[in-house]
Amino acid sequence: MVKSLVDTPQISPIPSRKLWMAAIKLPMYSVAIVPIATGTAVAYRDTGAINWAVFATFLAAAIVILVWENLCNDVFDAETGIDIHKAHSVVNLTGKKNLILAIANICLLMGIGGVLAISWLQQDAVVVSLVALCCLLGYMYQGPPFRLGYQGWGEILCFFAFGPLGVSAAYYSQTQSWSIGSLAAAVVVGIITSLILFCSHFNQVEDDLAAGKRSPVVRLGTKRASQLLPWVCAVIYAVTIVAIALQFFPIWTAIVLVSLPIAWKLCTFIGDHHEQSEMLLNCRFIAVALHFVVGSCLSVSLIF
Structure with a gap:
């Protein structure tokens, strides 16, 4: 049986400041920002207006919910022992698993509270229901008794939580309606978000x-x-081009092609070093950069 991380902490020679920066994972929070920004941008294209109070509330809620998910993942991974060599795990850094879990749950309550406020003001339960479903998928990824991430289902859960559900919830919060354009955008966002998890x-x-x-x-x-990575990246650009051709996206959305060098770097770097785990520690951040650039270009093109 694998021993728990909490029982066998690992001492790392890396300075604690660098470990904490790695544990906080600031660049990863684009994962929370991009779905909300993209769904809101599609709504602006369709309606010509943005409710900034709703947008700001939803964005803040999405960020603290992602904090919940990241902290919970550290706690659940500590229980299985999978993070025994992960010096930048928050649980490993603090040695206080129960405290981290409590903080995570407070973040969840804050996030759900923010989204619940949006639904209450709009007298419509759709948004909070979609976000609650996202949270359920996030829990099923690592949380007992499901731990579906351990069965290889993590990327699929990630796709739906941050793509169709997340983007659609942001769109609905602005319009109280649905659109094919938001679904097309959700597919792109869902794939590039799952790509980060895959690369990790x-x-x-x-x-x-x-x-x-x-x-x-x-x-x-x-x-x-x-070898699968280039095909996944190709799907991102193919969906975008098809959506432009069908006029779900404006022609300006073709600016996502500026991200091609990042996609090339990601595929070639991992392809060249796929057996050298020590060199691939930060490859996920190349995927984060791709996620951020594609998401930003998509959102900006939809607004302007």
């Missing part, structure tokens, strides 16, 4: 195997998984 598995294959986690990279092997 390359540097932890040994730990995943030891803990019984069957991530897609473990199942496919690092070589085949790296």
